[in-house]
Amino acid sequence: MMSDIEARLSALGLALPPAPQPVANYVPFLLAGQQLFISGQIAKGADGRIITGTLGAGLDVASGQEAARLCALNILAQAKAALGDLGRVKQILRLTGFVASAPNFHDQPLVINGASDLMGAALGDRGKHTRSSVGVASLPAGAAVEIDAILLVE
Secondary structure, three states: OOHHHHHHHHHHHOOOOOOOOOOOOOEEEEEOOOOEEEEEEOEEEOOOOOOOOOOOOOEEHHHHHHHHEEEEEHHHHHHHHHHOOOEEEEEEEEEEEEEEEOOOOOOHHHHHHHHHHHHHHHHHHHHEEEEEEEEEEOOOEEEEEEEEEEEEOO
């Protein structure tokens, strides 16, 4: 059965990819009581392609936002893998976004809006969250964006 979140994604022309597997010594998610912690998800599409590069040095804000949307889809895919049903998500509590940035790039919040906007579109009020947007020198696999999350679940 498709959850309301997946139905909203489908209406947007989006589908959940398979939950990405860890590439190092960590777990993709950890459920602790009613909190689901999701490890950092990079900008990897269902086809395995990763949006790579540096914002402000070859990538523009729109490309960064697309990368952030992919991260958000991967977060939701991990949540479904952890819970079995996205209908159990009560609230996105926090997103922490990391943006590979040139030294003079200062629009990290605009980039991470790609993920925040997707969460709002897919979850409505349950998608409202706290957030940080951080510029970094580089990310795993050369990814342009990586985002981790904390969710309140039932």
